[in-house]
Amino acid sequence: GENVEQHPSTLSVQEGDSAVIKCTYSDSASNYFPWYKQELGKRPQLIIDIRSNVGEKKDQRIAVTLNKTAKHFSLHITETQPEDSAVYFCAATGSGGSNYKLTFGKGTLLTVNP
């Protein structure tokens, strides 16, 4: 099945700096790559997603890039703010018979220091 590796597991930045979280996936047929943000004690919420026919997508301070050849995708947060502090999860869908299985990475705890 699909395997998603996420790095780093923890990331600490100063307010205003950029943060980058990277994920790799194993199934070359995967076609959907969402990112979820989970604040402490809350439910995960989608912040951005990208499909395999697109190389980059932006939404204000957040961007995601996808490299299908290398099978990796990254989340970029610019001008970080304290409210960006949370756990971020990447995910990828499998293919064929496992197309309905969304596999998550183990998460990155991002801390933005004021």
Add this chain to the structure above:
Amino acid sequence: NAGVTQTPKFQVLKTGQSMTLQCAQDMNHEYMSWYRQDPGMGLRLIHYSVGAGITDQGEVPNGYNVSRSTTEDFPLRLLSAAPSQTSVYFCASGGSLNEKLFFGSGTQLSVL
């Protein structure tokens, strides 16, 4: 519009007891799923459903059963609780898998 509703929010069980975690959505979503979240392990898929009457196993299905008799409801049953099932459980639904998933607020389960 309530979204995805999970009950209970907290539950303590003794080893060997059974229980059902309830999940309901009012968005007419075809896709529903159950995840468990353990420290350092991310979200792991237990079971999922792509419509009423259709269910399938995820990554960690052992010890859990599901059914989907209606579009709205997707309960998760623990047959004989074990300490290894201590976790936070999330139900999620979406129009399809390759769309935004809406998560419930979670159930914190402790098995003693």
